[in-house]
Amino acid sequence: MKIESVHLYHMELPMQEPFETSFGVETDKDVVLVEVRTQEGAVGFGECVASTAPLYSEETTGTAWHMIREFFAPRLFGLKFEQVQDLSQVRSALAPFRGNRMAKAAVEMAVWDAFANLTQKSLPTLLGGGKQEIPVGISVGIQPDTPALLRKVEGYLAQGFQRIKVKVKPGRDLEPLRELRKAFGDIPLMADANSAYRLADIEHLRAFDEFGLMMIEQPLGHDDIVDHGELQRQLSTPICLDESIHTAADAQKAIRLGACRIINLKLGRVGGFAEALEIHQIALDHHLPLWCGGMLETGIGRLHNIAVTSLPGFVLPGDTAPSFRYFAEDVIDPPVDFVRPGFLDVPFMAGTASRVRRDRLQKWVQSSEEVRP
Numbered sequence: 001m002k003i004e005s006v007h008l009y010h011m012e013l014p015m016q017e018p019f020e021t022s023f024g025v026e027t028d029k030d031v032v033l034v035e036v037r038t039q040e041g042a043v044g045f046g047e048c049v050a051s052t053a054p055l056y057s058e059e060t061t062g063t064a065w066h067m068i069r070e071f072f073a074p075r076l077f078g079l080k081f082e083q084v085q086d087l088s089q090v091r092s093a094l095a096p097f098r099g100n101r102m103a104k105a106a107v108e109m110a111v112w113d114a115f116a117n118l119t120q121k122s123l124p125t126l127l128g129g130g131k132q133e134i135p136v137g138i139s140v141g142i143q144p145d146t147p148a149l150l151r152k153v154e155g156y157l158a159q160g161f162q163r164i165k166v167k168v169k170p171g172r173d174l175e176p177l178r179e180l181r182k183a184f185g186d187i188p189l190m191a192d193a194n195s196a197y198r199l200a201d202i203e204h205l206r207a208f209d210e211f212g213l214m215m216i217e218q219p220l221g222h223d224d225i226v227d228h229g230e231l232q233r234q235l236s237t238p239i240c241l242d243e244s245i246h247t248a249a250d251a252q253k254a255i256r257l258g259a260c261r262i263i264n265l266k267l268g269r270v271g272g273f274a275e276a277l278e279i280h281q282i283a284l285d286h287h288l289p290l291w292c293g294g295m296l297e298t299g300i301g302r303l304h305n306i307a308v309t310s311l312p313g314f315v316l317p318g319d320t321a322p323s324f325r326y327f328a329e330d331v332i333d334p335p336v337d338f339v340r341p342g343f344l345d346v347p348f349m350a351g352t353a354s355r356v357r358r359d360r361l362q363k364w365v366q367s368s369e370e371v372r373p
Helices: 061-076 084-094 101-119 123-127 146-159 174-184 199-211 226-234 248-257 273-285 299-309 358-364
Strands: 003-020 025-038 043-048 133-135 138-140 164-167 189-192 239-241 262-265 290-292 338-340 343-345 365-371
Touching: 003 061, 003 101, 003 358, 025 061, 025 101, 043 061, 043 101, 043 299, 061 084, 061 101, 061 365, 084 101, 084 273, 101 123, 101 273, 123 299, 138 146, 146 164, 146 174, 164 174, 174 189, 174 199, 189 199, 199 226, 226 239, 226 248, 248 273, 262 273, 273 290, 273 299, 290 299, 358 365
Parallel strands: 138 164, 164 189, 239 262, 262 290
Antiparallel strands: 003 025, 003 365, 025 043, 133 343, 338 343
C-alpha cells in the first residue's frame, strides 16, 4: 500500500448540549479530519482531537492543520505498507518532529484505517483485540448546580451506563460527590479533576477518600508525575493519570514512581495506535488497569476508540459513549450505539470509510485542503 494523497477537513459539528470542565465550556465540536487515499484505491480516516484553544494540551486545530499539511503528510508519500508491522513506519517517520501528538495520531490512524480498508481486515483484529463488546461509562460535565447533576446522573444510570465520571474543580467537588453517594449509593463513581489542584491541596484531596471512588483522574499538573507519586502515597483513592502520559516511557516512569494505579489511555494524547500498543503491553506486564478516555470525538474517533478498547488490558469502562450522547447527527452512519444497555458492540471494521456520510461531512466542513507529493 502506498499513499497517493492526504485530505484535510475542518468541521464544526453542533453538539446536543454544552459540555463544561475545569478548562471551560464547549458548545460545538471543532475538529480536523484526515483522509488518506492510496494508490490501490483504499480510503482511511483519522480524527484529530485537539481543541480550538490550547487548554487540554498545547495543540489546537489550527496548529494541527499546519503541522499535518507542512510536515506530516509529506512524510507519508515515500512509505510502503505490505503487512501490519509496516504501519509502525508512520510513527518512525514522524518521530523527528517534537510533540504535536494529536496531529500525528490523526495521520497515523488514518493510515491504519486505510490498511484495514485495503486488506478487508478488522481494525480491532489488526490491533490484536478480541472482545465482542465493551462496557461504557459516561463523562458528566460540571452542571449549574447539584440538583441538575443528580438529574443527569439518574438519567444516565437509567440508560445503563456502567460507570459515572463527574468533572470536578475547587468549589465544585466534595458537595456534589457527597450528594451523589447519598442519592445513588455504591454506584461505580469517579472524579475527573483535569489538573485543577496542586500538591498544596493535599488535605482537601484527602477528603475524596470518604466517597469510595473508583479513582480520581489527573488531580495535579498536566505534565506532572513526581507530585502525583507523593499524593498517591497520601490517598487511599487510586489516582488515574491522563494528561501526564504521552509515551510508553511516561507510563514506565509513572509506574516506577508509584504515581498512579490506573491509566486513562487516549489515542490522540499518545500519538496513535503504535504508541498505544506499547503502553498497553507495559500495563499488562505490571497488571495496571487501563481504560480509554474520550475527547468528544465524532463517530470516526469513537470507532477507533472501540477498536483499541477491544484489547485485553482495557478492563475498566471507557468514555466512548454512543453518538447520541453528544450529537443529534453524527458524521458516520449507522452511529455508535448500544448493543444492549451500557455496552457497545465491537463491529467488524475494515476501516471507517464505509460508514462516513460524505453529505454530512460536507454540510459541516468549514474548509478543506488536499496534499499530494
